[in-house]
Amino acid sequence: xxxxxxxxxxxxxxxxxxxxxxxxxxxxxxxxxxxxxxxxxxxxxxxxxxxxxxxxxxxxxxxxxxxxxxxxxxxxxxxxxxxxxxxxxxxxxxxxxxxxxxxxxxxxxxxxxxxxxxxxxxxxxxxxxxxxxxxxxxxxxxxxxxxxxxxxxxxxxxxxxxxxxxxxxxxxxxxxxxxxxxxxxxxxxxxxxxxxxxxxxxxxxxxxxxxxxxxxxxxxxxxxxxxxxxxxxxxxxxxxxxxxxxxxxxxxxxxxxxxxxxxxxxxxxxxxxxxxxxxxxxxxxxxxxxxxxxxxxxxxxxxxxxxxxxxxxxx
Amino acid sequence: xxxxxxxxxxxxxxxxxxxxxxxxxxxxxxxxxxxxxxxxxxxxxxxxxxxxxxxxxxxxxxxxxxxxxxxxxxxxxxxxxxxxxxxxxxxxxxxxxxxxxxxxxxxxxxxxxxxxxxxxxxxxxxxxxxxxxxxxxxxxxxxxxxxxxxxxxxxxxxxxxxxxxxxxxxxxxxxxxxxxxxxxxxxxxxxxxxxxxxxxxxxxxxxxxxxxxxxxxxxxxxxxxxxxxxxxxxxxxxxxxxxxxxxxxxxxxxxxxxxxxxxxxxxxxxxxxxxxxxxxxxxxxxxxxxxxxxxxxxxxxxxxxxxxxxxxxxx
Numbered sequence: 001x002x003x004x005x006x007x008x009x010x011x012x013x014x015x016x017x018x019x020x021x022x023x024x025x026x027x028x029x030x031x032x033x034x035x036x037x038x039x040x041x042x043x044x045x046x047x048x049x050x051x052x053x054x055x056x057x058x059x060x061x062x063x064x065x066x067x068x069x070x071x072x073x074x075x076x077x078x079x080x081x082x083x084x085x086x087x088x089x090x091x092x093x094x095x096x097x098x099x100x101x102x103x104x105x106x107x108x109x110x111x112x113x114x115x116x117x118x119x120x121x122x123x124x125x126x127x128x129x130x131x132x133x134x135x136x137x138x139x140x141x142x143x144x145x146x147x148x149x150x151x152x153x154x155x156x157x158x159x160x161x162x163x164x165x166x167x168x169x170x171x172x173x174x175x176x177x178x179x180x181x182x183x184x185x186x187x188x189x190x191x192x193x194x195x196x197x198x199x200x201x202x203x204x205x206x207x208x209x210x211x212x213x214x215x216x217x218x219x220x221x222x223x224x225x226x227x228x229x230x231x232x233x234x235x236x237x238x239x240x241x242x243x244x245x246x247x248x249x250x251x252x253x254x255x256x257x258x259x260x261x262x263x264x265x266x267x268x269x270x271x272x273x274x275x276x277x278x279x280x281x282x283x284x285x286x287x288x289x290x291x292x293x294x295x296x297x298x299x300x301x302x303x304x305x306x307x308x309x310x311x312x313x314x315x
Numbered sequence: 316x317x318x319x320x321x322x323x324x325x326x327x328x329x330x331x332x333x334x335x336x337x338x339x340x341x342x343x344x345x346x347x348x349x350x351x352x353x354x355x356x357x358x359x360x361x362x363x364x365x366x367x368x369x370x371x372x373x374x375x376x377x378x379x380x381x382x383x384x385x386x387x388x389x390x391x392x393x394x395x396x397x398x399x400x401x402x403x404x405x406x407x408x409x410x411x412x413x414x415x416x417x418x419x420x421x422x423x424x425x426x427x428x429x430x431x432x433x434x435x436x437x438x439x440x441x442x443x444x445x446x447x448x449x450x451x452x453x454x455x456x457x458x459x460x461x462x463x464x465x466x467x468x469x470x471x472x473x474x475x476x477x478x479x480x481x482x483x484x485x486x487x488x489x490x491x492x493x494x495x496x497x498x499x500x501x502x503x504x505x506x507x508x509x510x511x512x513x514x515x516x517x518x519x520x521x522x523x524x525x526x527x528x529x530x531x532x533x534x535x536x537x538x539x540x541x542x543x544x545x546x547x548x549x550x551x552x553x554x555x556x557x558x559x560x561x562x563x564x565x566x567x568x569x570x571x572x573x574x575x576x577x578x579x580x581x582x583x584x585x586x587x588x589x590x591x592x593x594x595x596x597x598x599x600x601x602x603x604x605x606x607x608x609x610x611x612x613x614x615x616x617x618x619x620x621x622x623x624x625x626x627x628x629x630x
Contacts, residue, residue, distance in 0.1 A: 072605045081605035089605075130469035146469050154445035154461050154571040157606050164565040167483050168499075168558060177564065177599050184483075246483050249492065253475040254569065256468045284492050290387045290396035290404075291472050 001057055003048055003103075004311030005067040007031075007111065009085045012044055014051050015304070017311035021122030023304050025055050037088045038096065045100025064105035064314025065097060068114030068306050075109045075156035107313040109156060111306060116143025117150045118309025119261050123301040128258040130292075132251050133299065134161060136190075136244070136264035139174070140182040144255055150313075151255075162186070166247055181250075184243035187219040187266055190236075194222045197236045205230035219266050227272070241273070245280035248296075252285070258292050263299035270298055316372055318363055318380040318418075319626030322346075322426065324400045327359055329366050330619070332626035336437030338619050340370050352403045353411065360415025379420035379629025380412060383429030383621050390424045390471035422628040424471060426621060431458025432465045433624025434576050438616040443573040445607075447566050448614065449476060451505075451559070451579035454489070455497040459570055465628075466570075477501070481562055496565075499558035502534040502581055505551075509537045512551045520545035534581050542587070556588070560595035563611075567600070573607050578614035585613055 001024070006013040008031070015026040029047055031040065052062060071083025078094025080086075094106045109117075116133035125131035125145070134142040140162030144151040153159055162182030163175050170179025171189070183189055194217050198206050206225045210216035222240070225233035248260055267273065274296045281294065301308055316339070321328040323346070330341040344362055346355065367377060386398025393409025395401075409421045424432075431448035440446035440460070449457040455477030459466040468474055477497030478490050485494025486504070498504055509532050513521050521540045525531035537555070540548035563575055582588065589611045596609065616623055 074605075151466075153569065154573065155607060158569055158571040160568040163568045164479070165481055165561050168481050168561050177561075243483060246480050246492075250479040253478045254468065254473055256470055256473040258469065292470055 001061055002063050002311040002314055003052075003065040004307035004309070005044065005048070005065065006114075006306030006310055007044075007067065007069045007086070009070065012040075012047070013307055014044070014047055015307035015311065016051065016055055016057070017308055019315065021118075021308050021312065023308060025051065026304070026307065027051055031086065037086070037091050041091065041093055041096045042100055045097050048097070048101055059102055062101070062103050064107070064311075065101065065103050066114070066310040066313030067093060067097070067106070067108040068111040068310040068313075069093065069108055070111045072157050073108055073110045075107065075152060078106070078108055080108070105314050109150065109152065109310075109313055110143070112141035112161075113143035113150055113152055113156075113159060114309040114313060115263070115301075115305040116145055116261075116309065117312050118301055118305040118307075119263070119299050120145035121148065121312050122308050123305060124261045124297040124299050125259050128295070130255070130257045131259040131261055132161075132248075132255060132257045133261045133263060133305075134185075134248070134251075135299075136185060136187055136262060136266045138186060138188055140186045140247075142263075144251075144257070146255065146257075161251065164247070164250065166243065166250065181243075181247040185240075185247055187264065189243075190219050190222065190240050190266065191217055193240060194236050197222075197232050201232035204232035206233050206236075220268075223266075223269050223272065237276070241276040242280060245277050245284075248277065249281060249284055252281070252294055256292055257294060259295040259297050261297045261299050263305070267298045274298065316376055317378055317626040317629055318367075319622035319624070320359065320363070320380065320382040321429075321621030321625055322359075322382065322384040322401070324385070327355075327362070328622055329359070329363055330622035330626065331366065331370055331372070332623055334630065336433075336623050336627065338623060340366065341619070341622065342366055346401065352401070352406050356406065356408055356411045357415055360412050363412070363416055374417055377416070377418050379422070379626075380416065380418050381429070381625035381628030382408060382412070382421070382423040383426040383625040383628075384408065384423055385426045387472050388423055388425045390422065390467060393421070393423050395423070420629050424465065424467065424625075424628055425458070427456035427476075428458035428465055428467055428471075428474060429624040429628060430578070430616075430620040431460055431576075431624065432627050433616055433620040433622075434578070434614050435460035436463065436627050437623050438620060439576045439612040439614050440574050443610070445570070445572045446574040446576055447476075447563075447570060447572045448576045448578060448620075449500075449563070449566075450614075451500060451502055451577060451581045453501060453503055455501045455562075457578075459566075459572070461570065461572075476566065479562070479565065481558065481565065496558075496562040500555075500562055502579060504558075505534050505537065505555050505581065506532050508555060509551050512537075512547050516547035519547035521548050521551075535583075538581075538584050538587065552591070556591040557595060560592050560599075563592065564596060564599055567596070567609055571607055572609060574610040574612050576612045576614050578620070582613045589613065
C-alpha cells in the first residue's frame, strides 16, 4: 500500500492508495497558521502513522510515501525551497518524514504536477502515453506527463503552465507580467470577461440569470446563458474558448501530448466546452502531418487527483 | 571517433568529432532535388565511409553516427516521418545507415534539437546543466536541454519553440496561426518592424543607413542606426527586444533553464542585444525566489553546432 499526501493552504489530506490507484482511506488535518514549519511536517509524519494504524497497516507494509506540495519544490533534494502560500522555505520535507515514519521511499513534488500525474496514470489520461493537465480555477495550474513520467523541467520547478504570456501587454497577471494564459483562461478571467460584456449589453439574458446583480456572476453565467442562445453570452463563451484553445495549442507544439485533460469548475460544462475547443484546435493544429492527434478530456479524479498522484510518485 | 551528420535543404554535411566535441574533419555533398529519398540516404552511408577512409579511420573505430534532420523525426524508431523541405516521408534513416555502414550505434533527431545539444554540451552552454537554444533567423527554431540531456517532447516531436502564440490574433505566421513567437522574434520579423517604423519616420537615420532604398533593410539596419542614437531605430530595437524577451520569459517559466543561448545573424550584436534582454528578463522573472537564475548567452559553435550536436547524440 502507498501513502499519498496533498498539502494545501488550509489543510493536509492523507490517503491510502493501492497499486492500481484506488483510494482506500482518506483523512485530513488543518494547517495551523503561524505554526513552525518543521512542527507541521512532524505532525504530518505522526498523522501518516495514525492513519496506517487505524487501517491495520504495519509501517513495513507502507511501500512508499508521496507528497504534493504547493510552491517551488526541489524534487531531487526532497525539499520545499519556497512556498509563499504556506510561508515555508528551505524545508527538508522528505528527510523529516523519513525520520519520523521510518519509511525509506519518500518523494515530494509540486502539487499541480502531482495532480497531473494522478490524472495521467489513473484518471482521464490512463489510456494515453503523454498528457497535459490544465486546471481552470482561480488561477491556471497543471503539469506535463511524457511517456507516463512526470516532466518537471530543470530542478523540478518548470511547467508553470499559467504563466506564459499569450497577449503581450495584455491583462495584468498576479505574477507581475501582462497577458499570461492565466489572465485569460482562469475562472477569474471568465468572470471578468462576462462582466465586461454584460456592461456593454444591458439587455443580455445574463442579467436575468444573475437576477440583475452583477456580483452574482460566476463561471457558469455565460455558459448557461449561451445555452438560451443569448448573443452576448455566446460572445463571452467563444472568446473564452478561443483564448483557452490558443494556450492549449502552444503547449501542444511544445510537448506533443496525446491528450489534454482539463480540470476545475468550468469543466462541469463537459462536451459543451470540449467540442468548442476541439473545433478550434483542429483548425490550427500546427506541425507536420505525422504529429500525434490530441484528445481533449475532462479530468475524472476530482479532488482526489492530488492524493492519488502523490502516491503514484513512489509506485 | 564519432560521426556527426547535419542534413540541410540543399546539402548534407558530415564531420568527424572527438569525444571532447572538437571537429576534426568536415565535408559535404549536395542534396539532389527530386532524387529518391532512399538513394540520398544510401549516398550518405557511402559518403560517411569515404570520409572515414580519407581520415585513415577503420569502420570499427567509428563509435557511433548521429544525424540531425529537419522535419518530424521519430528519434525512438530512427525514422524521418515527414520533412516538408526535403519532401521525405516515412524514411527509416537509421536502419539504412546501419545496413550501409555496419556501424551499430546510429541515432537521429530533429536538426534544431541537435544544434541545441551541441551548444549545450560543447558550446556556449557547456558550463550549465540546462539550457534553451533559440536561433533567430528566417524563422525561430531551437531546442531544450535539461540535465545535459535533450528534451524532445512526446515522440521526439516537441519543442517547436517558434510556434507558441505570444500575441493572440497578431501577425500571421507560416504555420497558419496568428501571433507566433516566430512572427515577432525572427530576423524576418525584425526587418518587417524596421520597415514599418521607417515608413512612419521619413527623417530617421535608418533611411540614410540604407541609402534611401527600403529594400536594403536587413537585420542590422535598426540596431546599427540605434547606435547613432536615432530615435526611430531605438524604438524598433526596444520593441523587438521586448517581444524576444517575452518569449524567453515564457520558456523560462516552462523549463527553468540555467542559460538561454541565442543563435542566428542578429546575435552579431552581442552585448548590445543581450544587455537589453537581461534588463527586461530580470524585471519580469517570475517564480518563486528560489528558481534558477538565467544567463543570456550568444551561441559559440556557429554553423558547426549541427554536426557537433549530431555526434553528441551517440556519445
